[in-house]
Amino acid sequence: MAVLTDKILVNTKGYTDIIDITNSVQTCVQKHNIKDGLVHVFVIGSTASVTTIEYEPGLLQDIKDALEIIAPSSKEYHHDAKWHDGNGFSHVRSALVGNSVVIPLSGGALQLGTWQQIILLDFDNRARARNIIVQVIS
Amino acid sequence: MAVLTDKILVNTKGYTDIIDITNSVQTCVQKHNIKDGLVHVFVIGSTASVTTIEYEPGLLQDIKDALEIIAPSSKEYHHDAKWHDGNGFSHVRSALVGNSVVIPLSGGALQLGTWQQIILLDFDNRARARNIIVQVIS
Amino acid sequence: MAVLTDKILVNTKGYTDIIDITNSVQTCVQKHNIKDGLVHVFVIGSTASVTTIEYEPGLLQDIKDALEIIAPSSKEYHHDAKWHDGNGFSHVRSALVGNSVVIPLSGGALQLGTWQQIILLDFDNRARARNIIVQVIS
Numbered sequence: 001m002a003v004l005t006d007k008i009l010v011n012t013k014g015y016t017d018i019i020d021i022t023n024s025v026q027t028c029v030q031k032h033n034i035k036d037g038l039v040h041v042f043v044i045g046s047t048a049s050v051t052t053i054e055y056e057p058g059l060l061q062d063i064k065d066a067l068e069i070i071a072p073s074s075k076e077y078h079h080d081a082k083w084h085d086g087n088g089f090s091h092v093r094s095a096l097v098g099n100s101v102v103i104p105l106s107g108g109a110l111q112l113g114t115w116q117q118i119i120l121l122d123f124d125n126r127a128r129a130r131n132i133i134v135q136v137i138s
Numbered sequence: 139m140a141v142l143t144d145k146i147l148v149n150t151k152g153y154t155d156i157i158d159i160t161n162s163v164q165t166c167v168q169k170h171n172i173k174d175g176l177v178h179v180f181v182i183g184s185t186a187s188v189t190t191i192e193y194e195p196g197l198l199q200d201i202k203d204a205l206e207i208i209a210p211s212s213k214e215y216h217h218d219a220k221w222h223d224g225n226g227f228s229h230v231r232s233a234l235v236g237n238s239v240v241i242p243l244s245g246g247a248l249q250l251g252t253w254q255q256i257i258l259l260d261f262d263n264r265a266r267a268r269n270i271i272v273q274v275i276s
Numbered sequence: 277m278a279v280l281t282d283k284i285l286v287n288t289k290g291y292t293d294i295i296d297i298t299n300s301v302q303t304c305v306q307k308h309n310i311k312d313g314l315v316h317v318f319v320i321g322s323t324a325s326v327t328t329i330e331y332e333p334g335l336l337q338d339i340k341d342a343l344e345i346i347a348p349s350s351k352e353y354h355h356d357a358k359w360h361d362g363n364g365f366s367h368v369r370s371a372l373v374g375n376s377v378v379i380p381l382s383g384g385a386l387q388l389g390t391w392q393q394i395i396l397l398d399f400d401n402r403a404r405a406r407n408i409i410v411q412v413i414s
Contacts, residue, residue, distance in 0.1 A: 045389035053233040058216035078334035095329040113183035191371040196354035251321035
């Protein structure tokens with residue numbers, strides 16, 4: 001029984017840039033040769049999130065549209081009135097979508113659906129280098 | 139120390155069908171006779187979610203109403219324009235609500251509130267057979 | 277390898293009271309002297325949530341504003357029509373935001389961003405004493 005931890009660095013464009021990190025996560029997991037357990041994927045920071053979706057261009061636009069309802073990028077935020085960062089919407093989106101997913105691992109494979117990818121969403125209002133932590137618990 | 143994994147099959151009607159899976163999860167957990175640790179409940183797929191709620195008919199309607207604000211079922215989605223599945227709203231809801239919950243286990247009991255049940259939400263636009271994975275980490 | 281569990285009691289004012297629990301979680305973690313693994317922070321109950329955010333007054337107001345879009349506190353809820361609790365919005369918010377976060381632990385430190393705190397959100401419509409469970413998996 002162990003917790004094995006790896007790190008992935010991902011460069012993003014910000015502005016709700018959505019990046020498929022499934023292959024990178026699988027590469028981390030496979031090198032440990034663990035068959036069964038669970039995998040935790042976490043992005044460090046308060047303006048980014050990790051979740052899963054079917055990674056196709058239509059849905060990437062659809063999820064951006066939904067996030068515009070919840071935390072519009074054009075709204076005036078109290079955060080920005082005070083700090084002038086202009087990324088109040090980024091913080092709110094990250095807090096609501098969350099920083100991590102946990103996925104079962106069986107027979108060495110992540111137990112995702114056929115049309116289900118792990119995505120990093122970078123909500124910040126500038127390009128960022130993001131640290132993703134991948135942990136295998138077995 | 140171990141990760142013990144079980145699977146539950148749940149038949150749903152789709153269309154944001156909400157099913158109380160608390161008893162099924164408890165049955166999985168209890169057969170291992172583990173007293174302390176944590177439990178991970180995960181639904182496979184990109185059009186379903188797992189969370190917790192007080193399972194009573196009023197709230198089931200209330201959460202459906204809230205999801206209609208975030209990702210209306212009547213809206214035109216880019217996903218559907220391309221793929222004609224008609225389930226763009228299902229994918230967006232699943233990505234935002236998430237596929238799993240983690241719950242502490244103490245003295246053999248899930249540490250839920252008195253009015254708190256584990257629910258499967260099937261957002262797809264058809265009946266589905268869903269695989270729920272239950273993992274006990276101790 | 278072990279799962280170590282602690283409990284924190286937090287008194288809240290309800291009404292989307294948002295409390296920074298980062299230091300309390302760190303105190304729990306540090307006493308075990310575990311260097312590497314992961315930490316699970318969970319609030320018991322169906323009208324509260326745990327997530328992370330930059331804890332500054334502007335964003336606390338901004339996230340309350342976003343939650344008013346998703347589950348307005350002034351709306352009439354089916355839950356309240358039946359049970360007259362007046363906290364239908366509290367349940368919906370909790371189900372959508374979630375009860376827990378999982379955070380990597382490396383070199384004895386929670387792997388959070390510089391501007392990222394762990395928060396308890398109490399959505400209920402009255403003051404509550406909340407049980408937070410902190411679990412270190414290593």
